[in-house]
Amino acid sequence: MKPEVFGFFDEATNTITYVVRDPSSAKCAVVDSVLDFDYASGRTDTRSADVVIEFIQEKGFEVEWLLESHVHADHLSAAPYIQEKTGGKIGIGQKITEVQDTFGKVFNEGTEFQRDGSQFDRLFGEGDSFHIGQLRGDVMHTPGHTPACLTYVIGDAAFVGDTMFMPDFGTARCDFPGGSAEMLYQSIQRILALPDETRVFVGHDYKAPGREEFAWETTVAEQKAFNVHVGAGKPAEDFIAMREERDSTLAMPRLIIPSLQVNMRGGQMPPAEDNGKTYLKVPVDGL
Structure with a gap:
């Protein structure tokens, strides 16, 4: 089946949120939503998510899933906010527990922070499946960028998260904790x-x-032929050497500190403190 796919580009974080609709019904899923966050003021905003919600409501769609491809390090998830407005279950890869354990320690979250993935409605593993109406989605575990990365194959469409980019831009970095250029290469070969x-x-x-325009849709054939990092049959050893050298020069994403703390909680903010305020931690020399 060929799902209808609608992309919403967030220029502040270069993220694309997708609405994926079963063509035989009004059922849909939202993939990788964005909660706006101004780091300087510490203020959140829902304008990007509201655009997606308004679109869903105008079309009369019914949200069954809010899917996360991984714990993003460059934007905050709006999944709980969209869920409150539209319903649906929040899903992510079952290896989220490894990410929670790693960053629970980085941010010194203590025992009150649950590291069992219970902040999400569904933890997906390799080979799992789900449905959007009559449309089947299959789960591929595609680690390398992070341990918990998933690719959602829904009908004839694959939502690859940060594993791969457009053919002229290449592939994701692998230098976050639990990342691996070797694993990323293997994951990409599966895609x-x-x-x-x-x-x-x-x-x-x-x-x-x-390239003058932003773009977010390509095909497996185009990736195999033209991806600047893995296309044309590039061997694993060349890719790994390139990726590790390139990653050593990259700065941390601008929103990595707030993003990790929120996204490992399923898009929820940390608990309020005794004054009723919510705080995000900055681990000095911790990343």
Whole structure:
């Protein structure tokens, strides 16, 4: 089946949120939503999520799933906010527990922070499936960028999160805790083994040099032939060397500190303190 896919580009974080609809019903899923956050003021805003909610409501769609491809380090998830407005279950990869354990220690969250993935409604593993109306979705565990990364294959469409970008931009970094260039290469080979005509929807776009417009849809065939990091049969050893050298030069994402603390909680803020205020921690020299 060929789902209807609608992309919403957030220019502040270069993130694409997707609404994926079963063509035979009004059922849909939302993939990788964005909660706006101004770091300087510490203020959140729901304008990006509200655009998606308004679209869903105008179309008369019914949300069954709010899917996270992984714990994002560059934007905050709006999944709980959208869930409150539209319903649906929040899903993420079952390896979220590893990410929670790692960053629970980084942010010294203590024993009150549950590291069992219970903040989410469904933890997906390799080979799991789910439905959006009559449309089947299959789960591929595609680690490398993070241990918990998933690719959701829904009909003829694959939502790859940060694993791969558009062919002219390449692939994701692998230098976060639990990341691995070797694992990423293996994960990408699994994605490239999907049928050539499979539509590939990427989690971010940064408009590669020479390209004038943002883009987020390609195909497996185009990735196999033209991806600048893995295309044309590039061997694993060349990719790993390139990726590790490149990653060593990259700065941390601008919103990594608030994003990790919120996203590992399923998009919820940390508990309020005794004055009723919510705080995010900055681990000095901790990342």
